Amino acid sequence: MMLQDGSTHLLCLTASSGVPLFTRGAPRQLPFPVIGSLNGVHMFGGGQGVELTSCETEGGGKVVWRVFRDSVMLIAVSGGGSSSKEEEARLQRLLEDVWSCMVLVLGQDELANMRNVERLKRDLRSCFSLIDRLLEERQQGILGNLTHCADSxxxxxxxxxxxxxxxxxxxxxxxxxxxxxxxxxxxxxxxxxxxxxxxxxxxxxxxxxxxxxxxxxxxxxxxxxxxxxxxxxxxxxxxxxxxxxxxxxxxxxxxxxxxxxxxxxxxxxxxxxxxxxxxxxxERCMPTSVPLRPDVMALLLINRETRRSVSCVRTHHLPSDPPLPSEARCWELLKLLYIFSSTRYFSQEEASCVSPEERSHRGNTEDFVLGFSHQPLQCYSVTEECKSYGLQTAQHQLFLLTPPSVPTFALRSVATQTLSDIVAATGF
The missing domain is CATH 3.30.450.30 (Dynein light chain 2a, cytoplasmic)
Structure with a gap:
């Protein structure tokens, strides 16, 4: 792979002819022959009656394709850094958001009925600042592009x-x-x-x-x-x-x-x-009147009915030996916990706004949950950096990070008490 681990490159081309419209993302641009090959292999598959949606490279990278309105093709190329299933889910969501961003700025007609490619190239520049924010949200604690829940x-x-x-x-x-x-x-x-x-x-x-x-x-x-x-x-x-x-x-x-x-x-x-x-x-996102246990290092709470979320990181309240992960690392761990849980255990409803076409490209939990006779409601993981716990109820999803010193058997009670305290104090 020509990209570093964790970096993402976004390509936008015309679906019919493969003319590049723009590229964004990683500072090292992919060579034109590589871009042509990525488009060509997708076109070849289409000619054989096969829809190519994703593939994995020998170096552990990921490539995801998506065509919108038979007009625009978006390709996301990732340098890896996450497991294949989580990375594919993240890139598919990124392509959905980039297309929606283009529609939000230019309108669907301008994109679906491409009359002048050179003019469209110029018009698409007005989307770049938003697309760059989707590729790498600069403000810590903004998770809506990942969860599709409003950061509140x-x-x-x-x-x-x-x-x-x-x-x-x-x-x-x-x-x-x-x-x-x-x-x-x-x-x-x-x-x-x-x-x-x-x-x-x-x-x-x-x-x-x-x-x-x-x-x-x-x-x-x-x-x-x-x-x-x-x-x-x-x-x-x-x-x-x-x-x-x-x-x-x-x-x-x-x-x-x-x-x-x-x-x-x-x-x-x-x-x-x-x-x-x-x-x-x-950055706490909640009034100081809301009690939070001292062993809560970071949390993401989603209201499944209203599609709203609150999140916070508070490592500076927790002296520890060895030192706890930095604030930036905690936000990254929180994102990874959400992706891990939502691609393997928890369902992600987004009401009627998700089209059947979008649903068919996600493949969130279908393969993995076939091994379960029920819908998982809780999950946890233990690493050297922290312990993580995910909890799903009819109305909420809570994702929690605690220091490694918290006993594993206590994670469930920490999560349930945290959820109860926030909902009782705020009605969220």
């Missing part, structure tokens, strides 16, 4: 913020409003949560990207990949405080100037202290 923050005063979001959206002639703190959703209107889970995640990615640009406000056209792939909406975004953004999806009205000059101050100026309280919650 549980504020200390949810009712007050919910009322403000609902009122602000209504005044902006919209039913879709959202408040983000540290890049995570702190409050949103009911209709916002009714968007497809993937759309909620991608819109949060867009807002984080716009916020990182440093602008105080913006008017950005977006297509909804599932709800409105051919008709654009306006995404109005306003920075209330550094790290706090509010946005609405709306039609032709109101203008950006009117919303900024008349509505933002009216609804949000009285809540500055409440917003600062949200900022103080920080």
């Amino acid at each position: 923050l549980l504020p200390p005063n949810p009712a007050l913020l919910q009322q403000a979001v609902d009122g602000f959206a209504q005044a902006a002639d919209s039913e879709f409003g959202c408040l983000l703190v540290h890049g995570r959703i702190a409050a949103a209107t009911e209709k916002w949560w009714r968007l497809a889970p993937q759309e909620v995640v991608l819109l949060s990615t867009v807002i984080r990207s716009l916020s990182a640009s440093g602008s105080a406000s913006c008017d950005y056209p977006v297509f909804l990949p599932h709800g409105s792939p051919t008709v654009a909406h306006r995404l109005l975004r306003f920075q209330l405080l550094p790290g706090v953004d509010v946005c609405v999806l709306c039609g032709p009205t109101p203008s950006l100037h009117r919303a900024e000059s008349e509505l933002v101050g009216r609804f949000w100026s009285p809540l500055v202290e409440a917003l600062r309280d949200c900022l103080a919650v920080g």
Whole structure:
């Protein structure tokens, strides 16, 4: 393989002729003959009545192909670093998200009805910043691109913020409003949560990207990949405080100037202290009133009904000998635990927004769970770095990391108590 372990290269080509549209990812670009070979072997299989979806290289790397709307082919090439099954699941999800990102920015018609390849190449540049975030999310603790659940923050005063979001959206002639703190959703209107889970995640990615640009406000056209792939909406975004953004999806009205000059101050100026309280919650994602056991090193909690998640890492609270993994490594271990559990044990429902075509490409747990006479509800692993535990209930999934010193027999009670404490304190 020409890629280092853990690196991913993304290729986008026309499905009919194999003309390269763009490449993103690993700094060392794949040579053109390799790109041509990857496209050629897929075309050869199609000519023989075989759909090639993935393969593994001798060096332990992984290649995954996917054609969308008989128009665009996406190829992900990974340098390895994870087991074959987990890596394939990650790359398939990446290709789904990249296609949805392209639809969100350009619209489905522009991609499905390719009229001018050179013009499309230029237009696709506007997707690069979002695609790069999908390839490597720069903000630690943002896991939505992996889980397809909205990264959330549980504020200390949810009712007050919910009322403000609902009122602000209504005044902006919209039913879709959202408040983000540290890049995570702190409050949103009911209709916002009714968007497809993937759309909620991608819109949060867009807002984080716009916020990182440093602008105080913006008017950005977006297509909804599932709800409105051919008709654009306006995404109005306003920075209330550094790290706090509010946005609405709306039609032709109101203008950006009117919303900024008349509505933002009216609804949000009285809540500055409440917003600062949200900022103080920080990377913990939960108020300090939520009790967490001292032996919880990191956690990811998913609400399966609402497709929301909260996550945190807190190694600095746990002095240990030998030293515990770094914060960055804990986030990586949390991702690996999620991928391991979701590809082998736990089902991953994403409601009706997942098409039969997408479902056929995932192959999440089917092969492995044939050996079980039941749906697994708990799993654990023990390594030199930490101990991990996964717990699934009818409403939640909890993924937990603890120090190696925690007795293995105690992992279940640690997980169940942690889940009970968070739900009792927040209603999440």
